[in-house]
Amino acid sequence: MSRNSVMNHFVSARLAILTVAFSCIACAQTPSNPDATASSASSEMAKLAQALTGDWSNVETMERSERFPKGAGRHGTSHCELNTGGVTLTCQGSSDGSAGRLDHLTVIWWDDHRKLYGFFICFKDWGSGCEVRGTAHWESDVFINDYTENVKGKQTKMRDSWIDITPNSHTLVAAIETADGKMKTLITTRSTRR
Numbered sequence: 001m002s003r004n005s006v007m008n009h010f011v012s013a014r015l016a017i018l019t020v021a022f023s024c025i026a027c028a029q030t031p032s033n034p035d036a037t038a039s040s041a042s043s044e045m046a047k048l049a050q051a052l053t054g055d056w057s058n059v060e061t062m063e064r065s066e067r068f069p070k071g072a073g074r075h076g077t078s079h080c081e082l083n084t085g086g087v088t089l090t091c092q093g094s095s096d097g098s099a100g101r102l103d104h105l106t107v108i109w110w111d112d113h114r115k116l117y118g119f120f121i122c123f124k125d126w127g128s129g130c131e132v133r134g135t136a137h138w139e140s141d142v143f144i145n146d147y148t149e150n151v152k153g154k155q156t157k158m159r160d161s162w163i164d165i166t167p168n169s170h171t172l173v174a175a176i177e178t179a180d181g182k183m184k185t186l187i188t189t190r191s192t193r194r
Helices: 003-027 034-052
Strands: 054-062 072-083 088-096 102-111 116-124 128-139 142-151 154-166 169-177 183-193
Touching (some): 034 072, 034 088, 034 154, 054 088, 072 102, 102 128, 116 142
Antiparallel strands (some): 054 072, 088 102, 102 116, 116 128, 128 142, 142 154, 169 183
């Protein structure tokens, strides 16, 4: 990859992050009652921060699939923290292993208008890209990011679920909807506090 190509990718990623950050700030405010919104955003972000902030050691396990016929895995680390005065939660990390190297950035914010979390992600692995990826919400004590991806020319429902959340660990299960409407696990990431 040429130096100009790397620089263009870096600038594009930074612009995407800035765009999301400005969108997060705008969506976290309502002109009719800014105090109520700030309170709602603060409590929702505090709940998320309690679950995910910190330094984590991660073990990823990929199930057998077209991409990984024998399964695969990675080991790595990540760091999550509240930013932008508590309006965003950002997580960055990297891992490597038989599935190949992965670098990632996640930005999550509370959208008070829709009563959902906004979700933005950048990945650099077998492909590179940054995107707003669906929305997220809590179902009891499970944090869920629902989104769609183009799989073989068809928009397919995907779901990332943070389960078994404790002060010192959590598990992320990435799943895809099958033809019968069930969710099939693709990747399981177990995180323990460093």
